[in-house]
Amino acid sequence: MKTQSSRPKEQDATVDWAAELCQESAIHGMPYVSRRDLHWTERLFWVAIILASAYYAISSCLSQWNRFRDNPIVYQYEYLFGLRKFSLLGITLCTSYEDQEHVNQVINETWGLGPSNEKTPYYEKFLFVLNRLQYNKLDTLTPYENDSTLNNLNYVGMLMKLQEKALTKDAELGLAPVITEDGLCQTNSQLNRYGNPYGKIENMNVKALIECGVFTDCFMTGKPFNSINTHLNVYLHDVNEFMLPDDLKTIFYDAKILSSFTFELLVNPILSGNDVRNLPLAYRKCRYKDENNLEYYSPYYQSLCRLECRIKWALSLCNCKPFFYVAAVEAPVCNIRGMLCLHRSNWLEKPCECLPPCIENTYAIISVQEQKGGDDNYTGESFERTLIVKMFLPKMGMKRRVVFSTDQLIMSFGGGIGLFLGASFMTIYGLVYLFFTFLFHKCKNCIYKNKS
Secondary structure (H helix, E strand, C coil): CHHHHHHHHHHHHHCCHHHHHHHHCCCCCHHHHHCCCCCHHHHHHHHHHHHHHHHHHHHHHHHHHHHHHHCCEEEEEEECCCCCCEECCEEEEEECCCCHHHHHHHHHHHHCCCCCCCCHHHHHHHHHHHHCCCCCCHHHHHHHCCCHHHCCCCHHHHHHHHCHHHCCCCCCCCCEEEEECCEEEEECCCCHHHHCCCCCCCCCCCCCCCEECCCCCCEEEECCCCCCCCCEEEEEECCCCCCCCCCCCCEEEECCCCEEEEEEEEEEEEEECHHHCCCCHHHHCCECCCCCCCCCCCCCCHHHHHHHHHHHHHHHHHCCECCCCCCCCCCCECCHHHHHHHHHCCHHHCCCCCCCECCEEEEEEEEEEEEECCHHHCCCCCCCCCEEEEEECCCEEEEEEECCCHHHHHHHHHHHHHHHHCCCHHHHHHHHHHHHHHHHHHHHHHHHHHHC
8 A cells, every 4th residue: 555655756756847848848949958968058058049039029029019008009091071971060058148137036036135135236246156157267256155145055046047038049059058067058969968957867858960961061050149148158069079168179169249150160080990899998098988987977978077077076075066067966066165175176187087989070160250240339230149050071081990909919929929939829738738737746746745
């Protein structure tokens, strides 16, 4: 029995695993390292050759990996004219209109004061500030920081009441009221539900999407605020995005008080090939709308990602969100002190890591024509403010194309290892097999030792 139990130990002890590795490996030069009939200097020479080859093989693989990670795609122009349709761009109109009648009504309904009360002018100034409040101008609320009568109010409802006359009913534009970072506005964005001022995240009635093609007139026109003279800010953006005031992809124009504008724009599409989706997200550096990673919004759009980023950062800094964010319904809404807390915390300085969409449209201004009506000094007949937006389709478009895919990365690894070491997939398999065999024998030796 002792002879039988000691036999595996004797066999394992006689195995020269280093020589076995050299003999079994298909790497160039490895068999020469284990040959006892060669001079030690020759064997040392082969070791140096193998180490140098391994260094250059690893270096080649790392350079290919960096190329795959940093530049797996390229942008190329391709002919598009007449090959596809584009959605007409979106428009968002913002104004700070209020009239004395509605100001008095809001003050009476909120604080129970009449026009003759001595405190009424104070609240009139507050409503004036509130109606012009923007996400990057929260410091204008500083004079009202210690006034508890201004807390826990329905700020959005107050804005809706103040601008009741300014909410356009123009059927041609087909806009719906929406609360944005620029205050109360009106938009035809298909994401208008995320700015619904009525307290529900649901779509409002806006003009249906207009598909523009070669044989389709691609324009929209309307006459907003014809009955009132009010300053107007015009934002032109992708109809499938939510308007962000200072976004680089949003075109802003100050439409003044009594000016008509004709905008001519060229759409610049960015497309993606089918193989782009197969790349890892971190390498293609864009996201498809069905690859949503947002908590408060869906589907994925870059504008929604930035809104969520600001909401979460506001909650982490001051435990509240500004009233102009409809999403995150359960989050507490900031009072005056909360919004001043955000301003003093520099909450807008946090960078938001939001990938652009893999398929998107951007716009470039070709020309802007303005017709003035005299503004406040105009004494003639009522001037009809008209907005005309014309969109021209492109003949060429930009497309993301994969130039270094995952299978090409694997082949480049194989080419580099094969060139310098002469190894292949079967070589790696043989080394792995030998490694596990070595572990198996070592474990078996331990077992026999414990039994003895």
